[in-house]
Amino acid sequence: MSTLKILRDLFRYNGEFAIGLVLVLVVLAVAVCSFFSPYPPMDVYVVPPDVPPSWEYPLGTTSRGQDVFWQLTFAIRNTLLFGIVVAVLSRIISLAVGLISGYKGGWVDRVLMSINDTFVVIPLFPILVLFYFIMRDQMSWVMLAVITALLGWAYDARLIRSIAMSLRTREFTRQAVFSGMGTGKIVLQEHLPFVLPIVFSTTMNNINWSIGIEVTLSVLGFTDINTPTIGGMIYWANQHTALVSGIWWWITFPVVLVIMLFIGLFLLAISMNEYIDPRSRLSRLGGQA
Amino acid sequence: MSPNLLDVENVNKIFTMGGLISRTVNHAVNDVSFSLAADKPEVFTIIGESGSGKTTLAGMILNSLAPTSGRILFQGRDLRDVRSRRDRLAFMSHVQAIFQNPFDAFNPLKRVDRYLFSAAQRFTESRTTEEAAERADEALRKVGLSLIEIRGRYPHEMSGGQLQRVAIARALVSNPSLIVADEPVSMIDASLRMTVINLFKKLRDEIGVSIIYITHDLATAYYISDRLIIMQKGKIVEGGDARTVLAAPQHPYSIKLRQAVLSVDNAWRDEPFADTIPAVVT
Amino acid sequence: MITELRPIPPSVELKAPQTAPLLTVDRLKAYYKTQLFGVDREVRAVDDVSLKINRNEIYGLAGESSSGKSSLIKTIAGAIRPPFRVVEGSVRFNFKDGERDIYKLSPQELSAIRWSHLSYIMQGSMSVLNPVRRIKHAFADFALPHVSVKGADFTRLVERHLKRVHLDPAVLQAYPHELSGGMRQRVTIALATVCSPEFIIADEPTTALDVIVQKGVLSMVREIQQELGSSVLFVTHDMAVHANLTDRLGIMYAGRLVEEGRTRDVFKKPLHPYTAHLISSLPRIGDEAPKKGLEGSPPSLADPPSGCRFHPRCPLAIDICHREAPQMVEILPGHRAACHVAQADPTRVEAVA
Numbered sequence: 047m048s049t050l051k052i053l054r055d056l057f058r059y060n061g062e063f064a065i066g067l068v069l070v071l072v073v074l075a076v077a078v079c080s081f082f083s084p085y086p087p088m089d090v091y092v093v094p095p096d097v098p099p100s101w102e103y104p105l106g107t108t109s110r111g112q113d114v115f116w117q118l119t120f121a122i123r124n125t126l127l128f129g130i131v132v133a134v135l136s137r138i139i140s141l142a143v144g145l146i147s148g149y150k151g152g153w154v155d156r157v158l159m160s161i162n163d164t165f166v167v168i169p170l171f172p173i174l175v176l177f178y179f180i181m182r183d184q185m186s187w188v189m190l191a192v193i194t195a196l197l198g199w200a201y202d203a204r205l206i207r208s209i210a211m212s213l214r215t216r217e218f219t220r221q222a223v224f225s226g227m228g229t230g231k232i233v234l235q236e237h238l239p240f241v242l243p244i245v246f247s248t249t250m251n252n253i254n255w256s257i258g259i260e261v262t263l264s265v266l267g268f269t270d271i272n273t274p275t276i277g278g279m280i281y282w283a284n285q286h287t288a289l290v291s292g293i294w295w296w297i298t299f300p301v302v303l304v305i306m307l308f309i310g311l312f313l314l315a316i317s318m319n320e321y322i323d324p325r326s327r328l329s330r331l332g333g334q335a
Numbered sequence: 336m337s338p339n340l341l342d343v344e345n346v347n348k349i350f351t352m353g354g355l356i357s358r359t360v361n362h363a364v365n366d367v368s369f370s371l372a373a374d375k376p377e378v379f380t381i382i383g384e385s386g387s388g389k390t391t392l393a394g395m396i397l398n399s400l401a402p403t404s405g406r407i408l409f410q411g412r413d414l415r416d417v418r419s420r421r422d423r424l425a426f427m428s429h430v431q432a433i434f435q436n437p438f439d440a441f442n443p444l445k446r447v448d449r450y451l452f453s454a455a456q457r458f459t460e461s462r463t464t465e466e467a468a469e470r471a472d473e474a475l476r477k478v479g480l481s482l483i484e485i486r487g488r489y490p491h492e493m494s495g496g497q498l499q500r501v502a503i504a505r506a507l508v509s510n511p512s513l514i515v516a517d518e519p520v521s522m523i524d525a526s527l528r529m530t531v532i533n534l535f536k537k538l539r540d541e542i543g544v545s546i547i548y549i550t551h552d553l554a555t556a557y558y559i560s561d562r563l564i565i566m567q568k569g570k571i572v573e574g575g576d577a578r579t580v581l582a583a584p585q586h587p588y589s590i591k592l593r594q595a596v597l598s599v600d601n602a603w604r605d606e607p608f609a610d611t612i613p614a615v616v617t
Numbered sequence: 618m619i620t621e622l623r624p625i626p627p628s629v630e631l632k633a634p635q636t637a638p639l640l641t642v643d644r645l646k647a648y649y650k651t652q653l654f655g656v657d658r659e660v661r662a663v664d665d666v667s668l669k670i671n672r673n674e675i676y677g678l679a680g681e682s683s684s685g686k687s688s689l690i691k692t693i694a695g696a697i698r699p700p701f702r703v704v705e706g707s708v709r710f711n712f713k714d715g716e717r718d719i720y721k722l723s724p725q726e727l728s729a730i731r732w733s734h735l736s737y738i739m740q741g742s743m744s745v746l747n748p749v750r751r752i753k754h755a756f757a758d759f760a761l762p763h764v765s766v767k768g769a770d771f772t773r774l775v776e777r778h779l780k781r782v783h784l785d786p787a788v789l790q791a792y793p794h795e796l797s798g799g800m801r802q803r804v805t806i807a808l809a810t811v812c813s814p815e816f817i818i819a820d821e822p823t824t825a826l827d828v829i830v831q832k833g834v835l836s837m838v839r840e841i842q843q844e845l846g847s848s849v850l851f852v853t854h855d856m857a858v859h860a861n862l863t864d865r866l867g868i869m870y871a872g873r874l875v876e877e878g879r880t881r882d883v884f885k886k887p888l889h890p891y892t893a894h895l896i897s898s899l900p901r902i903g904d905e906a907p908k909k910g911l912e913g914s915p916p917s918l919a920d921p922p923s924g925c926r927f928h929p930r931c932p933l934a935i936d937i938c939h940r941e942a943p944q945m946v947e948i949l950p951g952h953r954a955a956c957h958v959a960q961a962d963p964t965r966v967e968a969v970a
Contacts, residue, residue, distance in 0.1 A: 217439040218439060218440055221434065221440050221441060222450065223427075225454040225457065226424055226454055226457025227457075384827035494914035496910070524682055524915060529900075529908045532908075533907070557901075558908065581902050582903065595828045595832045596828065597858060
């Protein structure tokens with residue numbers, strides 16, 4: 047069954063997946079709009095400040111003279127990009143560590159897992175704040191993404207390792223060995239397909255987790271505040287005491303959009319989980335439970 | 336004099352489990368020796384029940400496990416010296432394995448032919464896909480299949496007997512001189528079992544492959560073996576010509592094993608188990 | 618050590634049923650029906666099976682994987698869950714205290730007859746015995762709700778039962794992992810029979826055991842059955858076990874019962890070509906004749922062949938076999954088979970064996 051057909055069937059028969067997908071697509075559409083923005087993202091006082099939502103400015107304008115809608119398109123694009131970069135980087139690390147550790151076993155496993163456990167117990171938030179205070183101006187969002195990814199792979203690597211360990215004892219792995227396949231081929235072609243569905247669903251959760259980190263750090267001002275992100279927008283709104291002065295639209299719309307993204311990704315993750323449930327998977331493959 | 340195909344010399348395997356405080360020692364294979372001649376292909380059977388060490392012994396012959404002491408020579412070469420990837424591949428092209436459960440022997444998410452192609456590319460001179468396909472087809476024809484029948488098929492589309500035949504073909508791609516088959520028919524349906532068993536006979540007689548057949552089933556062992564050994568708790572208790580040993584076992588354990596085989600010819604008696612009803616079992 | 622035993626003279630009939638059969642399965646159809654992502658699948662695991670099991674007999678059920686034998690016993694035990702459901706037919710027990718139709722009982726009534734009237738011996742003993750509880754707790758968990766005695770009386774009942782099945786009551790104090798595989802299987806058999814059930818279903822109880830242990834466990838089944846006078850439905854794919862243990866034997870192929878008769882008759886004079894093949898291909902120690910495997914593959918239950926389901930693999934298949942599914946017909950006294958060829962001329966099937 048092709049991936050496309052699976053996605054189509056999921057959309058048709060799985061309510062959570064459909065709602066999740068629609069929410070994520072709406073957020074993506076907003077992000078894509080950034081490419082058509084009439085204003086550069088960094089410019090301020092390009093529109094009259096503090097205008098409530100109206101026909102001309104559908105989501106209002108900020109106290110810094112920026113159009114909330116167009117500002118939001120850049121913010122969500124950067125935030126989303128941040129989440130995806132973190133998720134992809136941390137997935138690569140956790141797949142490599144988990145699959146090799148589980149397949150090789152022995153001292154390779156012991157070394158990799160002791161590194162893994164070190165990362166599991168490192169307190170995440172203080173480290174990130176610490177990095178901000180050390181790096182200050184060099185703290186770009188790319189740097190932040192790399193650091194977050196380095197701190198976010200360990201849990202899933204353990205999960206992947208446990209699956210790889212059970213795959214190692216399966217007869218088809220020995221069949222592959224006796225067909226002359228090397229470690230790389232066995233791990234990438236024989237074992238990877240079994241962990242991919244789980245990696246897929248943890249990716250959604252990892253994107254959510256890293257966006258949460260980014261928003262929290264930005265709201266507190268511990269990031270590069272000049273790159274527009276959802277957290278950055280809320281930071282500026284707080285700086286201008288937007289809620290106190292009744293500029294609610296400056297805070298409400300970014301929050302609503304990021305919540306839509308959270309819920310959308312969460313629903314995708316749980317519907318994926320349902321799909322990868324081995325029992326329903328087996329019956330689709332035509333086997334008998 | 337040319338070396339034997341396989342020499343197993345005083346091989347021991349001891350597994351130590353547990354940590355510093357409670358340590359259990361399992362002497363899985365205890366001083367086992369036997370040889371297979373190079374010029375006389377045969378079906379050599381290792382009979383044993385669970386815990387007899389037969390699977391551990393197979394693992395050592397396949398060079399997946401190292402003996403604790405003693406040595407195993409394949410064509411005169413100590414398996415301890417077969418360590419590098421190149422040596423291992425060369426070894427695997429001569430000694431191949433067939434596993435117990437045909438339904439687990441192929442990755443359910445992959446087509447079965449990939450293993451044949453991989454073996455053809457690794458173990459034979461084939462460089463192109465066409466050459467590999469030819470090698471695969473050749474091997475499949477030896478087991479009564481052809482590449483056209485199985486190309487592009489997934490394991491769940493095939494029966495256990497077919498899958499086991501594909502597994503045997505996969506092992507044959509490299510033209511090995513020895514095949515180790517660990518319980519190859521215990522998971523196969525009765526109506527298909529004899530097809531696979533007969534195949535081993537045919538491989539021995541027509542292609543000249545020696546087969547180490549590992550089983551707990553004395554009836555199929557009688558049917559195909561030339562020689563056999565009976566193992567109990569890691570030790571060989573009896574060995575020799577298969578027909579002679581099974582017709583008149585000497586060692587008390589072999590006798591017990593032989594008597595436990597349910598006969599179809601002596602069935603339908605009033606009390607078929609009267610002789611085995613124990614007093615109080617403790 | 619084996620003492621030669623006196624064979625049953627052919628004239629001695631097995632205990633003829635005086636009363637109505639204990640179990641009547643009537644035209645039972647039970648299918649797996651799934652609808653997943655819009656694709657309907659129907660697997661006809663049990664397709665039009667009728668059989669009767671008498672009091673005080675061991676009825677053997679033989680068949681390969683996906684022959685439907687496991688589905689049939691699940692249906693008989695009333696232990697089925699969607700997507701597997703009974704489509705047609707009935708399963709009726711004629712217990713001493715009244716007749717019961719399994720699929721007309723409420724869940725409470727069904728659980729009331731479990732253990733006391735109908736019990737189940739499974740293949741894996743570890744799935745029954747809780748690894749962290751002593752054996753005596755397993756007895757209390759399963760059997761206590763079904764007997765009228767409590768406390769010390771219950772312990773005495775269990776101990777008496779264990780002695781009856783030649784087990785040392787000391788096993789009650791053991792944990793499952795302290796016992797060998799054969800011993801654990803003996804304990805599960807004792808557990809299943811402690812309430813003296815009238816009907817016992819044994820699902821491959823010896824398949825995972827070593828040969829030497831297997832023989833002892835089988836003799837235990839036989840002995841308990843005689844002691845309790847209950848009926849046993851014994852399922853295994855191992856024909857040698859059937860030959861040595863069962864009184865009557867049913868052969869299943871692709872969801873259908875294809876042959877049924879007294880075990881001795883089925884082995885001596887099989888009436889279905891599939892049975893004939895199963896018996897003739899059994900390797901025997903001392904027999905050096907070449908044995909043939911059966912061509913072709915077992916059919917898929919989701920898409921079974923037309924007519925007789927065995928026809929694509931049958932050496933005797935004739936025209937009608939492709940079109941019409943044969944019915945189970947009594948060809949010889951007490952010996953039924955579903956085969957067009959045998960129904961026309963029973964001697965032809967023997968010829969292929």
